[in-house]
Amino acid sequence: MHIVSIVGARPNFVKIAPIARACCGMEGVRHTLIHTGQHYDRAMSDSFFDVLGIPEPDVNLNVGSGSHGVQTGKVMIAIEPVLQELQPDWVVTVGDVNSTAAAALVAVKLGLKTVHVEAGLRSFDRTMPEEINRLVTDAISDELFVTEQAALDNLKNEGVADEIVHFTGNVMIDSLVHALPKVEAAQAWKSFGLEKGSYVLVTLHRPSNVDQRESLEGLVHALSDISKRTPVLFPAHPRTKARLEEFGLLAMFTESGRVHLTAPQDYQSFLSLVTGARAMLTDSGGIQEETTYLGIPCITLRPNTERPSTINLGTNELVTPEYKPVMEAFGRIASGSWKEGTVPPLWDGKAAERIVRILGELDGQGR
Ligand code: UD1
Numbered sequence: 001m002h003i004v005s006i007v008g009a010r011p012n013f014v015k016i017a018p019i020a021r022a023c024c025g026m027e028g029v030r031h032t033l034i035h036t037g038q039h040y041d042r043a044m045s046d047s048f049f050d051v052l053g054i055p056e057p058d059v060n061l062n063v064g065s066g067s068h069g070v071q072t073g074k075v076m077i078a079i080e081p082v083l084q085e086l087q088p089d090w091v092v093t094v095g096d097v098n099s100t101a102a103a104a105l106v107a108v109k110l111g112l113k114t115v116h117v118e119a120g121l122r123s124f125d126r127t128m129p130e131e132i133n134r135l136v137t138d139a140i141s142d143e144l145f146v147t148e149q150a151a152l153d154n155l156k157n158e159g160v161a162d163e164i165v166h167f168t169g170n171v172m173i174d175s176l177v178h179a180l181p182k183v184e185a186a187q188a189w190k191s192f193g194l195e196k197g198s199y200v201l202v203t204l205h206r207p208s209n210v211d212q213r214e215s216l217e218g219l220v221h222a223l224s225d226i227s228k229r230t231p232v233l234f235p236a237h238p239r240t241k242a243r244l245e246e247f248g249l250l251a252m253f254t255e256s257g258r259v260h261l262t263a264p265q266d267y268q269s270f271l272s273l274v275t276g277a278r279a280m281l282t283d284s285g286g287i288q289e290e291t292t293y294l295g296i297p298c299i300t301l302r303p304n305t306e307r308p309s310t311i312n313l314g315t316n317e318l319v320t321p322e323y324k325p326v327m328e329a330f331g332r333i334a335s336g337s338w339k340e341g342t343v344p345p346l347w348d349g350k351a352a353e354r355i356v357r358i359l360g361e362l363d364g365q366g367r
Pocket of ligand 1: 071130
């Protein structure tokens with residue numbers, strides 16, 4: 001059985017690592033990895049391959065950045081001849097980035113059997129590019145692998161046939177479970193002169209939070225005030241760094257003196273920083289799941305989430321990304337009144353093995 005996996009952006013790397021490992025460990029499975037090159041900086045891409053132990057991509061399409069149309073179109077143009085040549089038994093896409101939807105569209109039109117891992121998640125917010133990518137990829141894929149109950153419910157409501165939906169758990173948590181021994185030993189907070197449990201960790205990159213001066217300024221103001229009580233560590237996505245500079249907001253951090261603005265971290269260092277944090281402030285998708293698994297309080301700076309189990313079961317809460325609500329939520333964490341969480345079902349480190357095993361069974365049945 002020949003499986004081709006597609007990766008493009010940072011969260012994809014984390015999700016594909018356990019799938020690549022499971023393919024390696026299964027007899028009769030050949031795995032080919034295609035990197036679209038959507039993320040290309042060392043800190044955003046190569047360092048993840050190193051730390052996660054992902055094999056070198058067999059093909060790199062080097063598409064780089066661009067508007068959504070340009071980026072999606074470039075992936076489609078570049079990947080078509082590669083998939084046509086390879087003719088795999090399965091094309092595996094993960095997550096919700098532009099590379100995911102672009103690859104699925106091409107694979108399906110070539111008549112290749114196409115799989116979406118992390119299917120069925122819905123924020124019901126069509127202004128998010130990721131929501132469009134999720135809807136498109138799910139609508140056209142042949143087999144759907146899901147991480148949580150809400151995704152099963154969403155697919156049912158959309159009329160998707162039960163037999164193509166497989167509840168296998170969460171490959172992002174597979175990576176986390178695999179990395180945990182090294183993550184715990186790393187104590188990455190020490191290199192920033194911080195103590196375990198004494199700082200707030202922040203990531204921000206969503207266009208709705210960082211691309212408008214007013215929105216970003218409110219959040220920077222909140223971080224600056226939080227840092228007067230608790231040091232803030234902020235590994236900034238290149239987009240966010242550029243906006244902070246463009247809007248002249250870096251001075252607010254310098255004045256407070258307790259906001260450590262750093263480059264994006266590699267996977268292991270970042271997770272180590274999560275395990276040592278008093279709390280997480282983020283607008284990411286995957287970090288909501290990682291903090292839930294680790295039991296770290298998470299303030300998600302978004303009006304909605306496609307991952308509701310992190311709220312219903314986990315340690316996550318949605319907070320309006322404005323000064324006042326952020327300060328109020330942080331106050332509840334500082335006073336120790338944040339909720340305790342539990343780990344959602346099947347987030348046990350074995351999702352990728354289940355997925356590859358099911359693909360083998362389906363292949364055997366001629367599906
Ligand atoms: C993408 C995903 C988002 C995911 C995020 C994780 C889409 C629609 N969005 O958003 O879901 O949460 O990745 O990081 O696919 N840039 C660099 N170096 C890089 C990559 C990007 O400098 O290696 C800069 C460029 O200026 C680029 C901008 O970041 O224009 C945005 O990159 P892009 O890949 O378009 O989207 P992300 O915001 O990273």
